[in-house]
Amino acid sequence: DAGVIQSPRHEVTEMGQEVTLRCKPISGHDYLFWYRQTMMRGLELLIYFNNNVPIDDSGMPEDRFSAKMPNASFSTLKIQPSEPRDSAVYFCASTLSGQGAGQPQHFGDGTRLSIL
């Protein structure tokens, strides 16, 4: 089975540009998570969705960040305008509810974002 698919794998753009990161969760999974990983802050949860509905966006750093999940097989994380401090690796993860305790999250390979 295909895992979580993220695109692009790498993105380099100039400050002020709009950046869109994409994620396809594992088919049938009903939870989707967006994380940001940096050396300084480690792994941070930005936002997560259940059945395409945002549940908790308290980790979104500021209004420049937005996330959508228009259907069960696609989500986007958008940064507009981008700033150099947004440079990080962004991960998407998904999981399936109702399987009892200890259900793991499945991660994509991430998008490495560099803002110049």
Place this chain on the structure above:
Amino acid sequence: GNSVTQMEGPVTLSEEAFLTINCTYTATGYPSLFWYVQYPGEGLQLLLKATKADDKGSNKGFEATYRKETTSFHLEKGSVQVSDSAVYFCALSPWAGSYQLTFGKGTKLSVIP
């Protein structure tokens, strides 16, 4: 609130050495505990898990036992290989119906031949 504390890295070991990475947690109720591994350039992968006290999770020679009395979930391996070089994350899910994970900061392991 929920939190996970794991030992600071980096950790450097020689091949075939014994590995321990300490992890302690704070949570109300009965969390599930996880170890994830991240190889260079990749996302996190589940390594092992335990869902109740005294459970032992194991995979690929790694083990961790859920100790409620000490709120710990230490990762161990008897003989590490160069291919085990990676970053290891301890994490918890606070209760059975919660799918959100709280992660530790990660411990980087380097194994040298």
